[in-house]
Amino acid sequence: RRTSVNEVAPPTPDPHPRVWVRAQQDRYRSSWSLRERLGLGLWRLVWLVAFLPTPRQLWRWRNFLLRLFGAKIEGHAFVASSCYIWIPWQFEMEDRACLARGSEVYNLGPVVLRERCVVTQYVYLCAGTHDLADLEVLPLMVGTIEIGREAFIGTRAIILPGVTVGEGAVVGAGSVVAKDVPAWTIAAGNPCRPIKPRAVKGRAPGPSSAA
Numbered sequence: 001r002r003t004s005v006n007e008v009a010p011p012t013p014d015p016h017p018r019v020w021v022r023a024q025q026d027r028y029r030s031s032w033s034l035r036e037r038l039g040l041g042l043w044r045l046v047w048l049v050a051f052l053p054t055p056r057q058l059w060r061w062r063n064f065l066l067r068l069f070g071a072k073i074e075g076h077a078f079v080a081s082s083c084y085i086w087i088p089w090q091f092e093m094e095d096r097a098c099l100a101r102g103s104e105v106y107n108l109g110p111v112v113l114r115e116r117c118v119v120t121q122y123v124y125l126c127a128g129t130h131d132l133a134d135l136e137v138l139p140l141m142v143g144t145i146e147i148g149r150e151a152f153i154g155t156r157a158i159i160l161p162g163v164t165v166g167e168g169a170v171v172g173a174g175s176v177v178a179k180d181v182p183a184w185t186i187a188a189g190n191p192c193r194p195i196k197p198r199a200v201k202g203r204a205p206g207p208s209s210a211a
Contacts (some may be wrong), residue, residue, distance in 0.1 A: 018162040019109075019143035021131055027138040029121075043088060052083045066091070109142035109161060114149040115164075120173075124158045138198075148183065157192075162211050170198055 021050035022031040029036065046142075051065055063073045068123060069088035075095025085091050085105040085205060093099075095114040100121045105111055108128030113119065127145050130138045142160025147153065151165045169181040171190025172195075182189045189192045 009151070018164075019141055022140045022142060024137055025137045027136070031140045039069070039089075040087065047084065052081055056081070074115075083087045097147075100205045107145070108140065110144045114147060114151070114167070116149060117147045117153075118149045119147065120155045122156045123153050124156075126158060127161050129161055151181075154188075166200055169201070 015021045024031040032040070032115045045064060046069070049058075051062055054061060057165050058077050062079050063077060066079065066085065066088050067179045069075050070090075071088040072092040074093065077093040077095060077097045079085070079093070079099045079100040082101045083099045083105070085099075085107065089165070089176045091105060092110070092112045094113060094115040094117075096116045098118045099105070100119060100123070101111070102122040103119050104122075104126070105125045106108070106128055107125065111125055111127055113211050115147065119125070125145050125147075128140060128142050131141050132138065134148045141161065143163075145159055145161065146160075146164045148165055148167035148169060150168045153159065153165065154171055154175065156173055157171050157177065159165065159171075160176070160178045163180060164184030165177070165181045165184065168184040170186045171177055171181060171192060172186070174190070175188050175192040176190040177187070177192040179192070182194060184198045184200070185194045185200050186196050
């Protein structure tokens with residue numbers, strides 16, 4: 001039937017949501033298949049034996065191991081040996097992007113680090129949570145995280161599921177980021193909020209470099 005003038009049409013479902021629920025029978029059973037769990041266990045073993053003990057200079061070897069487990073690593077991306085990426089096959093990193101020591105990528109959903117972005121020490125990229133409204137199942141909710149080109153994430157910041165940190169944005173140390181951060185913006189706090197445009201030499205402040 002047609003929608004009258006006073007009625008509001010229902011929203012069209014997003015065909016590509018940034019946060020979604022994984023199918024789960026109950027709160028005591030994993031939503032991950034046996035194959036996925038075996039892959040996670042094997043990766044954990046490889047990380048402990050062949051990744052974690054390596055010196056800083058062996059970044060190419062660490063990138064090789066990540067690619068071996070399905071990660072998409074471009075060019076000269078750097079991952080510190082003490083950084084832990086939970087699911088390599090849901091991880092993408094572009095040229096010159098950096099993951100510093102002690103950082104953790106809890107990528108139950110896809111995580112993408114764009115070119116020349118910097119994720120500093122002890123940052124937690126958290127792409128998974130639970131639907132706390134469903135007490136019977138507490139289903140796993142996962143989301144994408146994207147860190148834009150030239151963005152900078154300060155130490156001990158937490159990035160939550162579904163968040164995009166825009167190109168050139170700066171997230172202050174210790175921030176909890178639950179919403180997108182606009183491009184070329186400095187943001188900080190818990191919850192994280194925009195503070196001011198990022199000033200860059202030779203570039204007009206704000207999201208656009210146009211005059």
